Amino acid sequence: MVTATFRFYEELNDFLAPSLRRHEFSCACARAATAKHMIEALGVPHTEVELILVNGESVGFDHLLAEGDRVAVYPKFESVDIQPLLRVRAAPLRVTRFIADAHLGGLAQLLRLAGFDTLYDNGFPDDEIEALAASENRIVLTRDRELLKRRTITHGCYVRALKPKDQLREVFDRLDLAASARPFRLCLTCNAPLRRIAKNEVGERAPPGVLARHTQFVTCDVCRRVFWEGTHWQRMRALMDSVTHPSAHSGLTAD
Numbered sequence: 001m002v003t004a005t006f007r008f009y010e011e012l013n014d015f016l017a018p019s020l021r022r023h024e025f026s027c028a029c030a031r032a033a034t035a036k037h038m039i040e041a042l043g044v045p046h047t048e049v050e051l052i053l054v055n056g057e058s059v060g061f062d063h064l065l066a067e068g069d070r071v072a073v074y075p076k077f078e079s080v081d082i083q084p085l086l087r088v089r090a091a092p093l094r095v096t097r098f099i100a101d102a103h104l105g106g107l108a109q110l111l112r113l114a115g116f117d118t119l120y121d122n123g124f125p126d127d128e129i130e131a132l133a134a135s136e137n138r139i140v141l142t143r144d145r146e147l148l149k150r151r152t153i154t155h156g157c158y159v160r161a162l163k164p165k166d167q168l169r170e171v172f173d174r175l176d177l178a179a180s181a182r183p184f185r186l187c188l189t190c191n192a193p194l195r196r197i198a199k200n201e202v203g204e205r206a207p208p209g210v211l212a213r214h215t216q217f218v219t220c221d222v223c224r225r226v227f228w229e230g231t232h233w234q235r236m237r238a239l240m241d242s243v244t245h246p247s248a249h250s251g252l253t254a255d
């Protein structure tokens with residue numbers, strides 16, 4: 001056994017037992033324990049970790065802990081600037097494709113609304129989420145921290161908020177998505193691209209009153225539904241504006 005000292009920063013503390021939060025503590029580690037093994041044994045999914053410093057030096061997840069090591073663990077996108085330091089992953093985390101777990105259907109639809117390719121099926125077993133995340137380089141969104149501890153999941157985000165609009169703001173904020181949002185590009189139901197169609201192609205897929213009042217229509221080639229800029233669209237536009245230009249809408253409240 002070796003004894004190392006740990007300190008977790010910012011929201012990583014939420015995963016720790018209450019008595020271990022926001023201060024240094026000593027911990028006995030198994031022989032040949034890696035930094036990743038100990039971090040997860042203490043309750044923190046490795047996908048939440050951006051940077052590990054051991055005795056002041058940046059190390060990888062596979063770093064073997066030695067007697068007396070001082071381990072500092074930082075979350076993704078912590079407010080202090082850690083840019084000059086080596087990250088635990090070689091690839092950047094800003095891949096903007098997602099897979100959402102069964103509890104995040106509302107968030108999945110809002111991410112599609114914002115233009116982010118997001119897989120969601122309330123029947124996806126964890127194994128399939130893990131496999132799709134790896135094969136398609138998708139960021140896993142989940143409220144299940146056990147899922148994020150799986151070894152092959154390298155990019156994941158534990159979603160804290162409970163309501164879909166709050167979850168959208170949280171994910172936008174943590175992953176800095178505002179600049180890469182492309183609203184109204186994907187079908188909310190199918191995750192498929194929307195394309196513009198002429199009014200005479202709409203046919204019976206919109207009521208006559210809508211056809212009379214609107215000139216622009218888009219459709220999804222998977223579900224064949226037609227969309228236009230009605231009142232629902234305008235509410236969605238306001239939500240998109242509030243997440244893509246947060247400072248201009250700081251007074252806006254979500255329902």
Ligand SMILES: [Zn+2]
Pocket residue numbers: 187188189190191192220221222223224225
């Ligand atoms: Zn569709």
